[in-house]
Amino acid sequence: MKGIVFTEFLDLIEDKFGLEMVDKIINQSTLESKGIYTSIGTYSFSEMLQLLNHLSKNTNISIDNLLLVYAEHFFSVIEKSYPGLLATYKDPIEMLSSIENHIHIEVRKIYPDAELPEFTVEEKTENSLIMIYKSNRAMHHFGLGLMNKTFEHFNTTATIALEKIKEDGTEVKFIIQKN
Amino acid sequence: MSQEKIEILKRSLAREKAARKAAEKILEDKSRDLYYLSEELKATNNKLEHLLTEKSMQLEGVFENILDAYVVMDLHGNVLKFNEAATKLFGYDVNKESLNVTKLIYKEDVEYAMSSFFKLKTKGFFKNYEARVYTKDKKVKFVHINASLILNKDKKPVAAQGIVRDITAVKSLHQQKETILKELEKRNNELHEYAHIVSHDLKSPLRSINALISWIKTDNESILDKNSLQNFSLIENTLETMEKLISDILEYSSAGASLKNNTPVNLNELVNGLINFLYIPKNIKVIILNELPVVIGDKTKFQQIFQNFISNAIKFSNKEEGLVEIDYKELDSFYQFSVKDNGIGIEKKYHEKIFKIFHSLNKSKESTGIGLSIIKKIVDLYEGDVWLESEPNKGTTFYFTIQKN
Numbered sequence: 038m039k040g041i042v043f044t045e046f047l048d049l050i051e052d053k054f055g056l057e058m059v060d061k062i063i064n065q066s067t068l069e070s071k072g073i074y075t076s077i078g079t080y081s082f083s084e085m086l087q088l089l090n091h092l093s094k095n096t097n098i099s100i101d102n103l104l105l106v107y108a109e110h111f112f113s114v115i116e117k118s119y120p121g122l123l124a125t126y127k128d129p130i131e132m133l134s135s136i137e138n139h140i141h142i143e144v145r146k147i148y149p150d151a152e153l154p155e156f157t158v159e160e161k162t163e164n165s166l167i168m169i170y171k172s173n174r175a176m177h178h179f180g181l182g183l184m185n186k187t188f189e190h191f192n193t194t195a196t197i198a199l200e201k202i203k204e205d206g207t208e209v210k211f212i213i214q215k216n
Numbered sequence: 217m218s219q220e221k222i223e224i225l226k227r228s229l230a231r232e233k234a235a236r237k238a239a240e241k242i243l244e245d246k247s248r249d250l251y252y253l254s255e256e257l258k259a260t261n262n263k264l265e266h267l268l269t270e271k272s273m274q275l276e277g278v279f280e281n282i283l284d285a286y287v288v289m290d291l292h293g294n295v296l297k298f299n300e301a302a303t304k305l306f307g308y309d310v311n312k313e314s315l316n317v318t319k320l321i322y323k324e325d326v327e328y329a330m331s332s333f334f335k336l337k338t339k340g341f342f343k344n345y346e347a348r349v350y351t352k353d354k355k356v357k358f359v360h361i362n363a364s365l366i367l368n369k370d371k372k373p374v375a376a377q378g379i380v381r382d383i384t385a386v387k388s389l390h391q392q393k394e395t396i397l398k399e400l401e402k403r404n405n406e407l408h409e410y411a412h413i414v415s416h417d418l419k420s421p422l423r424s425i426n427a428l429i430s431w432i433k434t435d436n437e438s439i440l441d442k443n444s445l446q447n448f449s450l451i452e453n454t455l456e457t458m459e460k461l462i463s464d465i466l467e468y469s470s471a472g473a474s475l476k477n478n479t480p481v482n483l484n485e486l487v488n489g490l491i492n493f494l495y496i497p498k499n500i501k502v503i504i505l506n507e508l509p510v511v512i513g514d515k516t517k518f519q520q521i522f523q524n525f526i527s528n529a530i531k532f533s534n535k536e537e538g539l540v541e542i543d544y545k546e547l548d549s550f551y552q553f554s555v556k557d558n559g560i561g562i563e564k565k566y567h568e569k570i571f572k573i574f575h576s577l578n579k580s581k582e583s584t585g586i587g588l589s590i591i592k593k594i595v596d597l598y599e600g601d602v603w604l605e606s607e608p609n610k611g612t613t614f615y616f617t618i619q620k621n
Contacts, residue, residue: 044235060224063231073231075239077246 038085039148040078041114046085047074049110050092062091079150082174101178108182115183116190129191130166130215133184134158154180164215175206184213285359285380288366291337291373293317305359305382307352322348322356332363336376340365346383358387411469415462422462426455464586467520468593481515483508487522487542494523500530500538508544509551512621517594522555524587525614529557532612550600550617561608571602591616 051059063072066087070080093100116123122143126132132140136156144151154172161167170177181197188195194216202208279286285302289295295315298308308315321329325347335342341364348356363378433440433448440448484507491502511518522542529540541556562570571592595602598618606612 056228057221057224060227071231071234073234073238075235075242077239077242 038080038082039076039151040074040080041076042111043074043080043085043088044076045111045114046088046107049107054096058092058095061095062088065091082152104176104178105182105185108179109186111179112183112186112190123190126191129188129193129195130161130164130213132187132191133168133213134161134166136168156180159210166211166213168211168213169202170209170211171207173207177206177209177211180211184211188215282379285382287317287378287380288375289317289378290375293333296375302380305351305357305380306349320349320351322350324348332361336363336365337373340367340373357382358384408470411466415466418462419459422455422459426452429455461586464590468586468590478512478514480510481513481518482510483518483522483544486515486518487526490519490522490526494526494530496530497533497538499536500533500540502526502529502540503542505541505543506545508542508553509546511551511618513598513618517597521591521594521616524591525555528587528614529555529559529612532559533557534560534609547617549620551620552615552617554613554615556611556613558611561610561612562604562606563608564606567604567606 047059050062066072066084068084068087070078070084074080089100089103092098093103096103122140123132125139126135133156137158141153144153154170154174154176157169157171159167159169170180177199181199184195184197196214196216198212200210200212202210279297279299282299283301285305286297286299287295287302288297293316295308295310295317298306298310303309306315306320318329328345328347332342332345341362343362345361345363347359347361349359351357360381360383361378363376365373366375366377368374429448429451433445437445484504487504487508496502526540526542530538533540535558539556539558541554543554543556545552545554571588592602595616595618600617600619602614602616604612604614
C-alpha cells in the first residue's frame with residue numbers, strides 16, 4: 038500500500054485524537070515498518086488493517102466510519118496534488134464512471150505497482166450510476182468517502198446506497214443517485 | 217510536561233527522523249535510476265538519429281536513382297517534389313515554378329484521371345493507370361502510373377506519391393505490332409484464297425485438256441498406231457500427276473496455318489481408321505505395336521501426318537511381304553512416334569533433302585514430293601522434330617515427335 042495512505046492517515050489521527058493516539062496504536066500493532074512511514078514508500082496492507090483495528094477499538098468508532106472520514110480527508114490530498122486530473126471532468130457522474138478506464142490508468146503511470154480496486158459500471162444515466170466495487174481489501178467505505186467528496190467538489194450532493202454482494206465486503210454494489 | 221508525554225514526543229520524533237532518512241534513501245535511489253534512464257534514453261536517441269539519417273539518405277538515393285519519374289503531391293494535386301526523371305519527363309522545374317497535376321492531364325483522359333484520383337483518395341492507391349499527359353512544351357506522352365497515399369502516424373493522408381513510367385515508345389511499338397499483325401493476317405488470308413483460286417484455275421484447263429485428249433483418242437482410236445496410243449497414255453498420266461501436284465500444293469499451303477481446332481484426338485482410332493480407309497495391297501500388313509495416346513491438337517493435321525507416312529511406306533514397298541509397323545513411346549515432354557517399313561530404303565545422302573518441297577526421289581504419278589514437306593511443316597507447328605533411319609533395300613523408320621501440352 039502506498040506510503041501516502043499511511044502518512045495522511047496518521048496525520049489525520051494526530052489532528053483529531055492527538056499524538057498520544059498515534060503513539061498508542063503504533064505501539065499496540067506489530068509493524069514491520071515500526072510505524073515509520075514516508076509518503077513515497079510502499080508498505081504492507083496488513084499494517085493499515087492493524088492500525089485501523091486498534092483505532093476502532095480505542096475510539097469506539099466502526100472501521101467503516103473511520104474509513105469514510107479518512108477518505109473525505111484524503112480527497113483533499115488528491116485535490117491538492119492532482120488538480121489537473123480533476124479539472125478534466127465537468128460532472129461527478131462522468132468522473133466516477135471513468136475510474137476504471139481513465140483515473141486508474143493515470144494512477145498506474147505514477148505508481149506502476151499500485152494495487153487498485155475494480156469499479157465496473159453496471160448502469161449509467163445522466164443523474165445516476167450503478168457500479169460494482171471489487172477488492173479483497175474490502176475498503177468500500179473509503180470509496181464511499183471519496184465519492185461523497187467528489188459530488189461536493191462539483192458543488193452538488195448525491196444519495197449513495199451500498200449493497201454487499203459478498204458478506205465480507207470484497208464485492209459491493211454502489212447505487213448512486215444525484216440529488 | 218509529563219514524563220509520559222515526553223516519551224511520546226521522543227518516539228514520534230524518532231519515527232519522523234527515520235521516515236525522513238527512509239524518504240531520502242528512496243529519493244536517492246530514484247534519482248540514480250532516473251540518471252541511468254536518461255543516459256539510456258540519450259543513447260537510444262542517438263541511435264534513432266543515426267537510423268533516421270541513414271534511412272533518409274537511402275530514401276533520397278532511391279528518389280534520385282530510380283529510372284522512373286517519382287512525384288510527390290499534396291492532396292489538392294499540387295506537386296511538392298519531382299525527382300530528376302520526373303523533371304526530365306514533364307519539363308517542369310518544380311523548385312522554380314508551381315505546378316498542379318491537373319495541368320498535365322490530356323483533355324480526353326480527364327474523366328479517367330478523376331476516377332483514378334477518387335480511387336486513390338478512397339482506397340489509398342491506384343495501379344496500372346495508363347493515359348496521356350502533356351509535357352511543358354505541349355508534347356503528348358503516354359505514361360503508366362502507380363500511386364499511393366502518404367499517411368502520417370495517425371493514418372491520416374497528408375500527401376500522395378506516384379511512380380510514373382514513360383511508355384510512349386512501348387505504346388507506339390505495341391500499336392505498330394498490332395497493325396503489322398493485322399496486316400499479316402489479312403495477307404495470309406489473301407494468300408490462302410489465292411492458293412484456292414489458283415488451284416481451281418489451274419485444274420480446270422487441265423480437265424479440259426484431259427477431256428479433249430480422251431475425245432481425240434476415242435474419235436481416232438482406229439487410226440492411231442501403238443506408239444501414238446502410248447503417248448496418249450503418257451499425256452493422261454502426266455495430267456494426273458499435274459492435278460495431284462496442284463492438290464498437294466494447296467494442302468501444303470494450308471498445313472502451316474496456325475493451330476486452331478485444338479481438341480483431344482484419339483490417335484489409336486485415327487490410325488486404325490486410316491488403315492481401313494487407305495488402299496493397302498494384300499501383300500502388305502500395317503500394324504500398330506503399342507496403343508497410341510490421346511493428344512490435344514487438330515485432328516486433320518494428325519491425319520495428314522500418318523496418312524503421308526503410311527502411303528509412303530506402301531508406295532515404296534518392294535518386298536513380297538510388306539510390313540509397316542507404327543509405334544509410340546512417351547518421353548518427358550514429347551510424344552515420339554515411329555513408322556517403320558521394310559521397303560526400298562533411302563540412301564543417307566538424301567535424308568535431309570527429302571523433307572524439302574518437290575524433292576521426290578521417285579518420279580511417279582503418285583509421288584509429288586510434297587508429303588514429307590507437309591509432315592515437316594505440321595511437326596514444326598507442334599514444336600516437334602522429324603527424322604529417319606534407313607538402310608537401302610532393307611527399310612526405313614521415320615520418327616517424329618510432338619510436344620505435350
